[in-house]
Amino acid sequence: MTTQPSTLKGLVLSGGRGRRLRPITYTGAKQLVPVANRPILFYVLENLSEAGIKDVGIIISPETGKEIKHAVGDGRDWGLKVDYILQEEPLGLAHAVKIARPYLGMNPFIMYLGDNLIGSGIAKFRRDFEQSKADASILLKEVDAPTNFGIAEVDKQGRVIRLVEKPKAPVSNLALVGIYFFSAKIHEAVTKIRPSLRGELEITDAIQWLLDHDNKVVSHRLEEWWLDTGKKDDLLTANTAVLDGWIRRKIKGKVDATSQVTGRVDLGKGSQIVSSKVRGPVVIGENVHIEGSFIGPFTSIGNGCRIRSAVVEHSVVLENAVIEHIDRLEDSLIGKGSFIVQGNGNHHAYRLTVGDDSVVEL
Numbered sequence: 001m002t003t004q005p006s007t008l009k010g011l012v013l014s015g016g017r018g019r020r021l022r023p024i025t026y027t028g029a030k031q032l033v034p035v036a037n038r039p040i041l042f043y044v045l046e047n048l049s050e051a052g053i054k055d056v057g058i059i060i061s062p063e064t065g066k067e068i069k070h071a072v073g074d075g076r077d078w079g080l081k082v083d084y085i086l087q088e089e090p091l092g093l094a095h096a097v098k099i100a101r102p103y104l105g106m107n108p109f110i111m112y113l114g115d116n117l118i119g120s121g122i123a124k125f126r127r128d129f130e131q132s133k134a135d136a137s138i139l140l141k142e143v144d145a146p147t148n149f150g151i152a153e154v155d156k157q158g159r160v161i162r163l164v165e166k167p168k169a170p171v172s173n174l175a176l177v178g179i180y181f182f183s184a185k186i187h188e189a190v191t192k193i194r195p196s197l198r199g200e201l202e203i204t205d206a207i208q209w210l211l212d213h214d215n216k217v218v219s220h221r222l223e224e225w226w227l228d229t230g231k232k233d234d235l236l237t238a239n240t241a242v243l244d245g246w247i248r249r250k251i252k253g254k255v256d257a258t259s260q261v262t263g264r265v266d267l268g269k270g271s272q273i274v275s276s277k278v279r280g281p282v283v284i285g286e287n288v289h290i291e292g293s294f295i296g297p298f299t300s301i302g303n304g305c306r307i308r309s310a311v312v313e314h315s316v317v318l319e320n321a322v323i324e325h326i327d328r329l330e331d332s333l334i335g336k337g338s339f340i341v342q343g344n345g346n347h348h349a350y351r352l353t354v355g356d357d358s359v360v361e362l
């Protein structure tokens with residue numbers, strides 16, 4: 001069955017090297033870093049599926065493509081048909097559109113950056129785009145650091161006047177969220193622009209080209225939260241927001257009689273809580289062992305972790321990490337398979353970002 005040219009396809013960008021989340025992303029794709037124990041990319045695919053999208057092309061890089069394919073497979077878990085498109089080098093978002101052209105054909109599409117997480121679905125934005133008959137529809141959100149984003153200048157009626165990628169002197173604090181709707185017109189735009197100072201073909205410049213050539217570009221404000229989860233603090237904030245909004249109490253593992261598990265705690269099967277306190281919202285994966293510890297609100301603990309005699313709060317601990325004898329660990333991101341231990345006589349609170357498979361003796 002071939003896709004009708006009017007069918008909206010999905011284009012998910014899951015390449016790049018994730019420099020800003022190093023050291024975590026030395027060993028993994030930033031789109032697979034978990035928030036509340038689920039990879040960010042899975043929320044993206046879920047959002048596309050819920051908006052009625054069936055066909056999704058995922059842009060992958062040579063460095064992390066295999067890992068992405070392994071996690072997502074053919075997309076059937078989300079009711080999607082997923083195809084993969086290899087981007088040999090990270091030459092920009094507009095470059096990704098260029099190489100996806102054979103896949104996209106003349107179809108309109110939604111381009112969704114695989115590391116962007118928003119606090120809502122996208123079905124309403126899809127409807128608006130389709131009704132507007134625009135060539136591009138963008139989502140805007142106020143940010144604190146406009147120099148890090150694509151920034152939009154809008155008039156009093158909310159019409160987009162100008163877009164600038166990472167401006168040195170921003171004219172507004174309205175950032176382009178990494179979710180864009182395009183008609184096939186964008187294919188012409190991406191061939192007309194030149195690489196930016198960072199050597200990339202910017203999608204922001206391609207949308208500006210559409211504006212300059214009298215094409216219809218509409219914008220919407222995103223009212224809910226948005227996290228461009230490229231950095232550690234963003235990741236912790238995303239984790240907090242997702243745990244706060246979406247976690248329900250679900251106890252599949254075992255809690256012994258001397259432990260207290262209060263509030264919204266999702267405890268996976270095969271996990272054990274021994275002589276400990278867990279105060280939600282908290283998500284704990286499968287086969288986790290927690291003993292003599294306090295796990296405080298807004299913490300996500302991945303599968304296979306072991307935590308003994310420790311206090312952990314407002315942190316993300318990735319799978320198979322071991323944390324022992326730590327007075328207090330907070331606002332931390334602990335990589336897969338890491339081992340964190342505190343020496344005798346040290347009594348401190350720690351804020352750490354630790355890459356995968358590290359050993360940290362404090």
Ligand code: G1P
Binds near residue numbers: 203
């Ligand atoms: C990219 C876009 C930028 C947009 C941002 C959203 O930035 O170039 O316009 O605001 O995604 O996540 P990058 O992540 O490549 O720095």
